[in-house]
Structure formats: C-alpha cells, structure tokens
Amino acid sequence: MKGVLGNQYGKVGPVVARKFRNENVYSAYQGNVANPRTEKQEIHRLRFKTLSQLAHDMACGARWGFVTASKGTNLSPRNMFQKVNWNFVTAAGLDAISVDYTSLQVSKGGLAPVSSAECNFDTPNTVKVDWTRTGAACQCTPNDKVYIFVYCADVKSGILSAPISTSDNTKDIEVPNDWNGLKVYVYMFCRNEGGMYGDNNIPAGECSSTTFAGQGNIG
Numbered sequence: 550m551k552g553v554l555g556n557q558y559g560k561v562g563p564v565v566a567r568k569f570r571n572e573n574v575y576s577a578y579q580g581n582v583a584n585p586r587t588e589k590q591e592i593h594r595l596r597f598k599t600l601s602q603l604a605h606d607m608a609c610g611a612r613w614g615f616v617t618a619s620k621g622t623n624l625s626p627r628n629m630f631q632k633v634n635w636n637f638v639t640a641a642g643l644d645a646i647s648v649d650y651t652s653l654q655v656s657k658g659g660l661a662p663v664s665s666a667e668c669n670f671d672t673p674n675t676v677k678v679d680w681t682r683t684g685a686a687c688q689c690t691p692n693d694k695v696y697i698f699v700y701c702a703d704v705k706s707g708i709l710s711a712p713i714s715t716s717d718n719t720k721d722i723e724v725p726n727d728w729n730g731l732k733v734y735v736y737m738f739c740r741n742e743g744g745m746y747g748d749n750n751i752p753a754g755e756c757s758s759t760t761f762a763g764q765g766n767i768g
Contacts, residue, residue, distance in 0.1 A: 570623050592640045597631075599646055600638045604630045606705045607655060610698035613709065614656025614738050617754045633657055648702075651761050655698050656738035658756035661688035663695060663737045668763035673729050676722045678762055680737060682715050690751050692743025695720075697762070698736045701728050712742055728767050735762040 559566060564575045604611060604627040615626035615633075624632065637649040661684025669677040676699050694712035699722055701707070713720050724733065739757040 588643065591643055595643060595646055596635075596638050596640055599648065600631045600634060602705070603634070603638070603648065603653075604628075607653075607698070607700055607707050609709045610655040610696070610700075610707055610736065613696065613740065614654075614658075614698075614756050614759070617752065617756060618657040629657070630655070650700075650702065650734045651764065653734075653736070653761075654759040655736045656696075656740075656756040656759045658758065659688065660690075660693065660739050660741060660751065660755050660757040661685065662739060662757035663760040663762075666735075666737055666760055666762035668735050668765060670733070670765035670767050672721075673768035674723055674726060676724060676733065676735060676767070677719070678722065678735060678737070679719045680760075680762070681718065682739070687749050688751075690741050690743060690749070692741050692753075693739050694742045696738055696740060697722055698738075699724060699733050700736070701731050701733045703731045704728065712740070715739065724767060730766060730768060732764060732766050734764045736760070737762050 560578055563578050565578050566573065566575050568574070607630070608627055611630040612626045615629040619626045619629040622629070633654050637652045638646070640646045661682065663680045664683045666678060666680035678697055680695070682695070693715050695715050695717075696712060697710040697720060699708045701724070704727070708722065708724060710720065710722055737760045741751050741753055741755045744753050
C-alpha cells in the first residue's frame with residue numbers, strides 16, 4: 550500500500566503487521582509457533598536479556614556514544630550497543646552468566662580516542678580521572694570534547710559527564726552518596742561537538758571508540 554494506511558503494527562485479523570527495513574511487512578498469523586526450550590536456546594535468551602538490561606542501564610552513555618554509528622542502519626543506539634557488546638556477555642550455563650565490564654564499549658566511531666587514562670577512587674563521592682589524547686590530525690577537530698561515563702553494576706546505573714575540553718587532561722566526577730564503597734567502572738570517549746570539519750569530513754556528533762579508564766571502589 551506504500552504507506553496509504555500508515556504504519557501498521559501487531560495482529561490485524563488473520564495477519565500480523567510490522568516494520569522491517571523501512572518497509573511495511575504483512576504475514577499470516579501463526580497460531581502455534583514452535584518455541585523449544587533447549588539449554589542452548591535458554592542460554593542465548595539469558596545472554597540477550599542481560600545485554601538488554603545493560604543497554605537500559607547504560608543508556609545515558611550509549612545514546613550519545615552510538616548515535617552516529619547507528620545512522621544509516623535499522624538499529625537504534627541501544628540496539629547498536631547490544632550488537633557491539635554481544636561477545637562480552639557470556640554464559641557457561643543457566644546459572645553462570647558473566648559480563649566483561651573492562652571490554653564493554655559505550656561508543657563507536659572514527660574519531661581519535663583518548664590514548665590513555667587512569668583513575669583514583671580514594672575520595673568519597675568522587676572519581677578522579679586523568680588522561681592523555683594523541684591522534685592523527687585527520688582524526689581530530691577543534692570541537693572535540695571528552696565524555697566520561699561511570700557505571701555501577703551494583704545499583705545498575707551510570708553517570709555521563711558534561712562535555713570536557715580534550716586539553717583539560719583531568720576531571721573529578723561526583724557520584725551519588727550511596728555509591729560509596731561500591732565498585733564502579735569508568736569509560737571515556739571523544740565526540741565532535743561542532744560541524745563538518747575541513748577536508749577530513751568528520752561530521753558533527755562523530756564519536757571515538759571507547760577507552761576503558763579503570764575500575765575501583767569509591768572512597
């Protein structure tokens with residue numbers, strides 16, 4: 550119908566309507582769908598559920614870090630987060646799910662990343678981050694900013710910093726009082742906050758890959 554009826558979703562009489570790759574797709578309703586529950590399929594579902602929860606908990610970082618990487622695809626930034634991080638959520642069994650937090654990516658793109666970083670967690674309510682950044686001129690713009698994302702798995706929540714000048718090289722990030730004593734993971738990425746830059750064709754919003762800055766217990 551080329552959109553004459555608008556976007557259709559869900560079961561309508563004997564058919565099911567959905568959107569797939571920007572097309573309205575209609576299929577016959579299947580009343581009895583086989584849904585086997587083998588251990589392998591249950592583990593797959595458990596990994597997907599865990600990753601979906603992570604995408605929700607880390608959304609304040611991922612929605613910025615993956616916004617340009619997801620453009621031109623049929624994926625949202627959170628969906629792109631799940632795709633990129635699939636291999637970092639593993640399960641040896643139904644009771645043995647694990648997340649490699651040190652490898653998780655909260656951003657993806659062609660901008661030059663933070664080269665190295667280290668953190669200090671000794672001060673209550675605070676994460677102190679120091680970093681350096683080097684990169685080819687074709688991967689940097691004068692409008693680049695650094696973002697710091699601090700994630701606490703125990704409370705399933707994260708904090709994204711305001712944009713920071715790449716030349717500052719240090720920043721104190723305040724965290725909630727109830728995070729004191731808890732373990733946090735710190736990630737960093739760069740983002741072009743200006744327009745298209747020179748002959749490098751770096752668009753506004755372009756991000757870098759993620760740099761894992763460190764982990765530790767607050768205070």
